[in-house]
Amino acid sequence: MDSHGWDAPEMTTTAQNLSTIDxxxxxxxxxxxxxxxxxxxxxxxxxxxxxxxxxxxxxxxxxxxxxxxxxxxxxxxxxxxxxxxxxxxxxVPLLSADNISELILARQWVDPHLTLRATERATLGDLDHLRALDDQLDVAITRGDLRAYLELNYLFHRRLYEIADAPILAHLADGLWLRFGPSLRVVCGRMGTQNLPDKHKAMLEAMHARDAEAAARAIREDVIQGMEQVRHSLEQSGALR
Amino acid sequence: MDSHGWDAPEMTTTAQNLSTIDxxxxxxxxxxxxxxxxxxxxxxxxxxxxxxxxxxxxxxxxxxxxxxxxxxxxxxxxxxxxxxxxxxxxxVPLLSADNISELILARQWVDPHLTLRATERATLGDLDHLRALDDQLDVAITRGDLRAYLELNYLFHRRLYEIADAPILAHLADGLWLRFGPSLRVVCGRMGTQNLPDKHKAMLEAMHARDAEAAARAIREDVIQGMEQVRHSLEQSGALR
DNA sequence: CAGAGAATAATTTGATCATATTCTGGGCGC
DNA sequence: GCGCCCAGAATATGATCAAATTATTCTCTG
The missing domain is CATH 1.10.10.10 (Winged helix-like DNA-binding domain superfamily/Winged helix DNA-binding domain)
Structure with a gap:
């Protein structure tokens, strides 16, 4: 997944200090x-x-x-x-409405596709891991911890990509996250962590039942819901931010 | 399209000397x-x-x-x-069979989509430009000029991406070309420039008629045909190269 | 004594930095 | 408002250090 070889970057679950040298x-x-x-x-x-x-x-x-x-x-x-x-x-790039549309389009294709593959390949351990991440996500949401929500949501999807075992597509998907990351933060910061999209439950059930199509549909809804909120919030506030 | 700002790179139509400083x-x-x-x-x-x-x-x-x-x-x-x-x-990366499959999948989605958009936006001048490129392509093929074929074929698709006016998707597509470029050369070098895929004529007709769906179908076939040849040639010769 | 293997030396190549140079953008005077 | 000048930031170089690969030697065994 990491196109530069080295081991997977450890995720910092809490805010990190730039001057901290691990x-x-x-x-x-x-x-x-x-x-x-x-x-x-x-x-x-x-x-x-x-x-x-x-x-x-x-x-x-x-x-x-x-x-x-x-x-x-x-x-x-x-x-x-x-x-x-x-x-x-x-x-840091400013996203135009057109840019957002492209991102939505791309994620609408790549995320479900990776989910399809992931469903076929996931071990029970993988499913447990995803479930655990999703549980932590719920905690972050109810606690109103925006930073944790953003990190865990990313981790959840990223884990999905890894399970799908398609490095090139995963790299594509990762690139998309980088593009809307800054705007996502702005939008979520404005709306709070309540009514954030989380179709993960339905997706996990489908994966458990090995219903790849259903899982892909669920993740597609999750993606659309989240991205459309960004689009909407962006259109409302003129350019962005 | 170029994520690094500066003007578009001038395409070198002939082989270039590395030590030549333009x-x-x-x-x-x-x-x-x-x-x-x-x-x-x-x-x-x-x-x-x-x-x-x-x-x-x-x-x-x-x-x-x-x-x-x-x-x-x-x-x-x-x-x-x-x-x-x-x-x-x-x-330079070696492509596995799985990698090729991913690339085919991705191009199968992104190229038609960009063609769809390009068809809606293309001016008559754009169409002329594409036709001119395709004519040069024909010359390269009959002349057996592999290098020119590769460059012109890329230029043709790239121009299509530019017309589509979707910078993020175009950047994605460009990345895919970079991944299969080396293998494409090897495969084409082995097969000669005859019976190389060129559904461009059909695509141009469809674009001219503003039949976006048909244009997208044509480009999809072009992509599949070309990429499957790479896949096939690669599977035959063990790993690659 | 010959050869396989490990340990070591030598060379190649990557990583980083301090520094010099070039370029951009803004401010000042005209 | 236009053009020049200057501060600051980016670009580029070569030196230096560190890591890794390759070559070499040495030793131990059969």
């Missing part, structure tokens, strides 16, 4: 560490849409040289998580 | 130039699947420092054009 992570190259930190920052909306990002700023903030930072940025830009603004300037 | 391109940053050169090298199969790529080697070969090369590599790796082999080594 001792266990020290074995990884600096550019990889920077990449993951920045990636999470984008994915969970810690960087607002439109916000500018400077190499030297990050370099100082993270206590690293500029070469690793530069590499991490190139990677994120190539993945669509950040945007190169022609004149050597980098920022 | 004077007109000098305005572009070195890492961008390197990226485009490497990208074309991958896209048109000048780098064989499995072949190793070293930073310092490219650095000397292209007469640039290692930082720009490094950045270009990170970008290509993020796009799936190159592969990071865990132990800090980079190579």
């Amino acid at each position: 001792a266990a992570t020290t074995r990884l190259p600096a550019h990889e560490v920077i990449y993951r930190q920045l990636r999470d920052l984008v994915l969970f909306g810690d960087l607002a849409p439109g916000q500018a990002v400077t190499i030297q700023g990050l370099s100082e903030r993270l206590g690293a040289g500029m070469t690793p930072v530069r590499e991490a940025l190139r990677r994120l830009i190539a993945e669509g998580a950040l945007e190169f603004q022609g004149n050597r300037r980098v920022s | 004077a007109a391109t000098t305005r572009l940053p070195a890492h961008e130039v390197i990226y485009r050169q490497l990208r074309d090298l991958v896209l048109f199969g000048d780098l064989a699947p499995g072949q190793a790529v070293t930073i310092q080697g490219l650095s000397e070969r292209l007469g640039a420092g290692m930082t720009p090369v490094r950045e270009a590599l990170r970008r290509l790796i993020a796009e799936g054009a190159l592969e990071f082999q865990g132990n800090r080594r980079v190579s």
